[in-house]
Amino acid sequence: MKNEKQKQPKAISMPHTFVIIFFVVLFAALLTYLVPKGMFQTEEITYSDQGNEVTKTVLIPDSFEYETDESGEAVKEGVRLFEPFGEVGILNYVFEGLVSGDKWGSAVGVVAFILIIGGAFGIVMQTKAIDHGLLSMINKTKGKEILLIPLMFFLFSLGGAVFGMGEEAIAFAMILVPIVIRLGYDAITGVMITYVATQIGFAASWMNPFGVAIAQGVAGVPVLSGAPFRIVMWIIFTAVGVAYTMWYASKIRKDPTKSLAYSTSEYFKKKQDSEELKADFKLGHGLVVLTLTLGIIWIVWGVVKHAYYIPEIATQFFIIGFVAGIIGVIFKLNNMTVNSIAESFTQGAKDLLPAALVVGMAKGIVLILGGDSPDAPSVLNTVLYHAGGLTDNMPAALSAWFMLAFQSIFNFFVVSGSGQAALTMPLMAPLADVAGVTRQVAVLAFQLGDGLTNIIVPTSAALMGTLGAARIDWGTWFKFIFKFQIVLFILSSIFVIIGALIAF
Structure with missing residues (x-):
């Protein structure tokens, strides 16, 4: 049979x-x-970058030599x-x-950065300020949700081009991924309009201080020269990124099952559905959003004006999370208590632990x-x-x-x-x-x-x-x-x- x-x-x-x-x-x-x-x-x-003298340690091209043993043979020291x-x-x-x-970079500094950002935004999300603000926004912008994609992509690409935005996208993804999923898209769309946009801006930039400026200084090219060519390049790359993302997002909204991240999106949807929130944006929620907005402005100012990097930015995000938690307790947002601040920080850090481990493992390849x-x-x-x-x-x-x-x-x-x-x-x-x-x-x-x-x-x-x-x-x-x-x-x-x- x-x-x-x-x-x-x-x-x-x-x-x-x-x-x-x-x-x-x-x-x-x-x-x-x-x-x-x-x-x-x-x-x-030493080279000049926007009027400041910058010193960088670089290799001498013609100085390469093999490490040799006592007999003068090149050493192949298998690990x-x-x-x-x-x-x-x-x-x-x-x-x-x-x-x-060290604390200024990979791996230990970046690992700490990821965990602290995860914890800080765990507190922010626990207040539900983002959720209530989002629901209010959805109610007021019915039919115009698609405009979020080109707007966010452009802003994040500009951030990558102007001040080398990169790691900061982790924090924004924690906010925007649930937003785009609630709007009918998927988690991949959220990554596209945050991290991918920053890297397109970073790569095609005319003034990125961590990429093009250093490369030009090391190469002996006038720093920030060739801007017109690169600005045209940035516009074209960003336009291609926006078009591709909008095409993909529209396809997913029509049929969510076509998403490779369908199960992930379902996780966020079930979490949102289980909370059964209704738009109820109160004073406390507004203060949390204001804290987040002012904090981001502070971070951008620090990066552009004082070249803040991983240690400073991590602490700035921690302060944002800490203040949001205090506001949550005072206004009893989502019934928060002092212990809720610690618990949500722990949960947020735990959610990003796998990513932090990958950073260390990847650095192990270079070692x-x-x-x-x-x-x-x-x-x-x-x-x-x-x-x-x-x-x-x-x-x-x-x-x-x-x-x-x-x-x-x-x-x-x-x-x-x-x-x-x-x-x-x-x-x-x-x-x-x-x-x-x-x-x-x-x-x-x-x-x-x-x-x-x-x-x-x-x-x-x-x-x-x-x-x-x-x-x-x-x-x-x-x-x-x-x-x-x-x-x-x-x-x-x-x-x-x-x-x-x-x-x-």
């Missing part, structure tokens, strides 16, 4: 982010047995499975990655390869040196495109814009001279390769933090963003080749 029901083919599921990183760690460990370690000498250079006494072994990658760096310091022996330095020499005897336009491709790939290992500029631009700038490409084009290849691949690489702390806030696994995100990433790379290639052809 034949079964009436036929077996349905199993859907292919992407491996968990932790699994993907583990296999990348194994690949990195294999490279340490095949590729010898190398290092550069470094020097300090062992386990290393005691604080050294890096294959299975040490989680702990060593989590405790590496396995010997770290990203140019004057310390590492496999990464050897790869950087040999990749830099591949542009010899290429046509100018092809050399420029190869620089873009190289910067895009190298960004997997060094996602920091300023860090990648210090590592790669001292090599790319003189290579551009030899290849007949202007140094301005070399900077263009750097900023597009660095910024846009942050949208997809799992080693990006800001991306993983934003996905954590949206409750989207990296494998799911990869399946969605891959096609759009190709569009962005083609568009980047066009601009870089045009730049080479017109001697930008």
Whole structure:
């Protein structure tokens, strides 16, 4: 007797982010047995940035040399499975990655930043001020919800272009993802209008202080020069991002089941439905929203005026959450008590814990390869040196495109814009001279390769933090963003080749 029901083919599921990183760690460990370690000498250079003198430590391109043993042979020091006494072994990658760096960056600083932001916004969300404010807004803007997408995308892209907005998108995703889901879209839409928008702005910027300004200074190009070309580029990239996001969002609103993040969106919907809130925006809710608004203005002012970074911004968000909690207790918002402040902070931090762990694990990949310091022996330095020499005897336009491709790939290992500029631009700038490409084009290849691949690489702390806030696994995100990433790379290639052809 034949079964009436036929077996349905199993859907292919992407491996968990932790699994993907583990296999990348194994690949990195294999490279340490095949590729010898190398290092550069470094020097300090000084350049002017908006009237201020900036000093940066960079590598000297012609100073590369292999680490050698007593017989003069290049050292291939394969990483062992386990290393005691604080050294890096294959299975040490989680702990060593989590405790590496300092409070100013990856990994320990970014991990703390993610957890504090999660906790702070856990308090803000516990007050229900955002929920009641949103319901009131929906009631007043019936039929105009689609306008939220281009408006938010434009503002976040502008933030990325003007002051290098990136990690801050994590906090905004915690607010906007539930909003767009309540409006009928999905969590992916929320990530697109926050984090993806910031990175498009970051990459196509004419004045980003953490990317283009540093790269131009290191390359010996006048800082913030070439702005007209880049402003046109930013407008086109942002328009493409808005169009793609609106097309996707409209499709999901018509049929939510087409979303790769359907289960995630259902989680938020069930949470919203279980609370059965009705629009009841009171004075206390208004004070929480005012606190959040003034806090964001304070953060933007600090970044633009005083170059605030991870330690300062994390504390600013903590203060926002703390004040919101006090307001919640005084006005008895959602029946909050003093203990509710602590409990909601804990829950918010817990929600972003997986993203914080990914940051440490991803940093472990770089540590396995010997770290990203140019004057310390590492496999990464050897790869950087040999990749830099591949542009010899290429046509100018092809050399420029190869620089873009190289910067895009190298960004997997060094996602920091300023860090990648210090590592790669001292090599790319003189290579551009030899290849007949202007140094301005070399900077263009750097900023597009660095910024846009942050949208997809799992080693990006800001991306993983934003996905954590949206409750989207990296494998799911990869399946969605891959096609759009190709569009962005083609568009980047066009601009870089045009730049080479017109001697930008």
